Amino acid sequence: RIDGRRLWDSLMEMARIGATPAGGCNRQALTDEDREGRDLFVGWCREIGCEIRVDRMGNIFVRRQGADAELPPVVTGSHLDTQPTGGKFDGVYGVLAGLEVLRTLEDNGIQTEAPLELVVWTNEEGARFSPAMIGSGVWAGEFSLEYGHNRADKAGKTLGAELERIGYLGEAPAEPHPITAAFETHIEQGPILEMQDEVVGVVTGVQGIRWYDVTFHGTPCHAGPTPMADRRDPVQALSHLCERLYSEVKAYSDDARMTCGDLRAEPGSRNTVPEKVVLALDLRHPEPEGLEHLHRTLYRLAEQVQEATGTTIDVREEWHSPPVQFDRGCIEAVDGAVKALGYSHRQMVSGAGHDSVYVSRVAPVSMIFVPCAGGLSHNEKESAEPDHLEAGCNVLLHAMLERAGV
């Protein structure tokens, strides 16, 4: 069994880096805070004698050798970057749970057959650089390295330049190696486990996600003398589209999701009708057909609103992460561990994207969820119970040992 207290203390120590006044974390990808968090993590891994390798995407691979060096490793890991107003657990828990597993094995002098590998993936959140899960995505071959390095933040800084600046542009190629099995622990980020009073979610897959930049082009004009009927007003087009899309998404199915995470008007002067408005849109559904329906609804409504308002609406798809089914064997490994440990549990589909989505393209994968208070995540008030975090970490230990062999 792992040491729940040590796990908690490490979480709290990491949470000091980028701590916000409201109790959350702002440790966005490849900022000085991310560097500080990575340095702290790497130091901890060196203390237990692990080898460290950094790839061209800044993904950090920490290896604990096994008895049989020929066997592909059993992998775990997640991310250390956060949302701008993120919490203390999203991602970090998956990394530090993996570290706690390695520490526990070290303490007990246990050697596994297969090597173990703990990974920190770069820019999982997609908050600073779009899209999300880009470190694991490039590694798994979904995106080219060039595409990854060219992602730019709102200030125009590129991911590649920022990797170099913080000293985490590694030498190892960002490409997959053989893996026996991979597991990722994470807080659920939704309300189901808490509502059902269950401790562990055995994650069978991840719902689909599509991201869009929707740009509404109008004609800038003066707020006073210009008659309303003569305007091509992009804010009116935005409100028409949102109004209709929210209502169709909600009516379609309880499983459908629509989020308007960012909005920007240009030139952004109160007494000028904007030239354009840019909306960062996120649509999700667990079924491919459902997601396709939402996608088509967006394009249909954009065309209607464009005609009704005289504006031009440009819908550009930024990212598509189709629904994913995890590996049956890995799901069973988690299920077996949960049952052996006696935790209340359920099988569930993840509403959030995770690095496991891309890892699952090249290796057998599943995930382990634990509850978070009120289902709240991407929020500074995100919180989780030490007991639940400990339970998830014990499940991870058992599942990894089962696959690696002792």
Next chain:
Amino acid sequence: RIDGRRLWDSLMEMARIGATPAGGCNRQALTDEDREGRDLFVGWCREIGCEIRVDRMGNIFVRRQGADAELPPVVTGSHLDTQPTGGKFDGVYGVLAGLEVLRTLEDNGIQTEAPLELVVWTNEEGARFSPAMIGSGVWAGEFSLEYGHNRADKAGKTLGAELERIGYLGEAPAEPHPITAAFETHIEQGPILEMQDEVVGVVTGVQGIRWYDVTFHGTPCHAGPTPMADRRDPVQALSHLCERLYSEVKAYSDDARMTCGDLRAEPGSRNTVPEKVVLALDLRHPEPEGLEHLHRTLYRLAEQVQEATGTTIDVREEWHSPPVQFDRGCIEAVDGAVKALGYSHRQMVSGAGHDSVYVSRVAPVSMIFVPCAGGLSHNEKESAEPDHLEAGCNVLLHAMLERAGV
């Protein structure tokens, strides 16, 4: 008669400062470009031997002495600052038409009885610092000097500090002095004169304006796992409110105006429901009762949308500039000049705010409009005919001479 060619050339020379690729101007208040524009203007005024005085708000007063130093001056003027994507004529025309009047009198060796005064008012646009017309507003006593100096731009720089930085924090008190009469020439910024094929608008007043910061407070949460029904989504509240307000404003009267000039989401991450959205709103109506109706409609709808969405909507009024009636005598002076010069004309109410609104609190005022192409303003494509600009300037010359005496 004034020299239309010289007026045009001066306009084009000024337009080079802050020129944008699309043919407009970005010479926002108290930027380096504004300083350069002011310096060019001040140099021109020195060439014709005028005295220059700058007040604590950076308003520039240029005086041409009259025969009777005891008489209060006849005043004209406008502003040199522009919108971020502004045109070459808005404001600048009123300043350089005044300069052209002074140059014409100088050329012809004409001395007026009363002195003449040409004023450049600070930050008329309200684009960089809110509200609009703050230079004339402080001068006229509508706002305190402290309020004026403390206005901050989006980057947090204050108007007072920026005045000092560009060297236009003058010594003269920003307070009114006796004025015989004041006139301001301006492009119409709307479509009426062009549609009616008329050359001059005799402006009888200015419609009312109310500005608001509307802040929609929600609960940040994850775009994926959070059920739609559990969200307090400020973007949904924004689109509900805009949808209803646009429709009620348009239904109320053809004279009513609603503009959503700026929008901002925080923290602005695509996969997080925003914590808040801030909308910069502008409502206008020519009648006090009409403006009051729009104001009450905004508050009523905000309350309804707040209840329907579970968000908190904070409506903060930033500025109220009630409808203004100009001085009958000044209107007649403009009317007489237009008729004497034989230009086609009409009386009209201004849809845009102008420094004349605040000057009219302490002096008899009216304005002279000329057409602009397609009624387009606050747009880089803003344009006006040299003949029309010349006509407006001739009307200004005649009205000023009539009031100052020769």
